[in-house]
Amino acid sequence: MDLVARSAASSASRLVVAGVALLLVGCTGAPEPGVVSPSPTASASAAPSGATPSGADAWDGQxxxxxxxxxxxxxxPWGLAPLPGGRFLVTMRDDATLAVVHPTGDVEPLAGSGGAQELADQTVADGEGGLLGVAVDPEDAGPVITVFLYRTGETDNAVLRAELDLDSGVLRDLTTVLDGIPKASNHNGGRIALGPDGYLYVATGDAGDPANAQDPESLAGKILRITPDGEPTPGNPDAGSPVWSMGHRNVQGLGWDPSGRMFAGEFGQDELDELNVIEPGGNYGWPEVEGPGDEAGFIDPVAWWPTSEASPSGIAVTGEAVYLAGLRGERLWRVPLLGDASAVADGESPGFGEPQALLEGEFGRLRAVHAGPDGALYVLTNNTDGRGEPTTEDGRVVDDRLLRVTLTPCECTVADD
Structure with missing residues (x-):
């Protein structure tokens, strides 16, 4: 079924799942989830205009x-970026296509000519590679907007820039801004985001070679910070280098809280997945350390989980919590930000509450999450990627789906292990 037919089926079968209970999840066997409080010192950055669900300043409970x-x-689906008018731009990893999803549920594929066709022609879907991250300049109101994309090609991963005409659905002026990022069938990273400072942040994986993560000359196993034209950003830790932080195995989530702290979600190997606060020039330990190691020269995560309970891909950061979309864990993890995040401006570092599992087992694998200006979270499932079990209804495969999640504070009962 093509995307136009999918759009009609989607509009005809939208549903609401009400009152999903969110519980703390205990771990059976070692290792167990953990959290550190308070956080490391925040790195200097302008504060973004992130949404806080229901206008709350901080939700310390369930x-x-x-x-x-x-x-x-x-x-x-893999990447998710907001567009004007409550729409979203979604990348399809294996098809190397893009589509606009409307608030009504209608799915509008981009025209298969010009830049869209060029993008599909140069993208090579192999394992975890393909058309991955997408970011949109939040200052663009349209109808022509700037779009950044991360794709796997024949020889490397690359960041591209294009113009999208929302009126015609045409992608044009596709330009490579950064190439030479090592590729592999696994660990390509792929998340990109425009930071509150206006620069482009690029998450890369170690491309299956852990030594890349500790090699300052390699673009693999890093978080990169570049200008929209692909140049190393002024103020990077090493002048002339795009490297912002290193020692990463496979980062696929980037976000900032209202204080300007940068967060990244990272896949572990055999034991622990991580949520890190990113400091410029920081080394996060891979492959020497997985999870908290308390070793000199390496920065420990602020929260961590067994790989069976997380495998975090996209993340979203609001004024009250960090949310991580779990693939293998099939849940959305919530890490509360304790206290008022604005206190960072006064030299304080708000800590982190106990992680809480949301949507556990309800929708399968979760790939991306975005905090909308309406206070809701928008979540992409990922059950058609070859590792999940697509959901069927009346003999029809309904995955993958875009979900709208509305959160409300409550006095919930914590589940026993």
Whole structure:
């Protein structure tokens, strides 16, 4: 079924799953989830205008959620970026295509000519590679907006820039801004984000070679910070280098809280996945350390989970919590930000509450999450990527889906292990 047919099916079968209970999840066996409080010192940065669900300043307790299915039958979606008018731009990893998802659930594929066709022609879907991250300049109101994309090609991973005409659905002026990022069938990273400072942040994986992460000359196993034209950003730790931080195995989530602290979600190997506060020039230990190691020269994560309970891909940061979309864990992890994040401006570093599992087992693998200006979270499932079990209804495959998750503070009962 093509995306136009999928759009019609999605609009006809939208549903609401009300009152999903969110519980703390205990771990059976070692290792166990953990959290550090307070956090490392925040790195200097301008504060973004992130959304806080329901306008709350800080939710230290549990939450409940209502879930609405916005769109269905998206083929292996990966990246998610907001567009004007409540729309979203979604990348399809294996098809190397893009689509606009409307608030009504209608799915509008981009025209298969010009830049869209050029993008598909140069993208090579192999294992975890393909058309991955997408970021949109938040200052663009349209109808023509700037779009950044991360794709796997024949010889490398690269960051591209293009112009998208929202009126015609045409992608044009596709330009490579940064190439030479090592590729592999696994560990390509792929998340990109425009930071509150206006620069582009690029998450890369170690491309299957752990030594890359500790090699300052390699673009693999890093978080990169570049200008929209692909040049190393002024103020980077090493002048003339795009490297912002190193020692990463496979980062696929980037975000900032209202104080300007930068967060990254990272896949572990056999034991622990991580949530890190990113400091410029910081070394996060891979492959010497997985999870907290308390070793000199390496920065420990602020929260961590067994790989069976997380495998975090996209993240979203609001004024009250960090949210991580779990693939293998099939849940959305919530890490509360304790206290008022604005206190960082006064030299304080708000800590982190106990991680809480949301949507556990409800929608399968979760790939991306975005905090919308309406206070809701928008979540992409990822059950059609070859590692999940796509959901069927009346003999029809409905995965993958875009969900709208509305959160509300509550006095929830914590589940026993």
């Amino acid at each position: 939450v409940t959620a209502d879930v609405e299915v916005i769109a269905e039958e998206l083929p292996v």
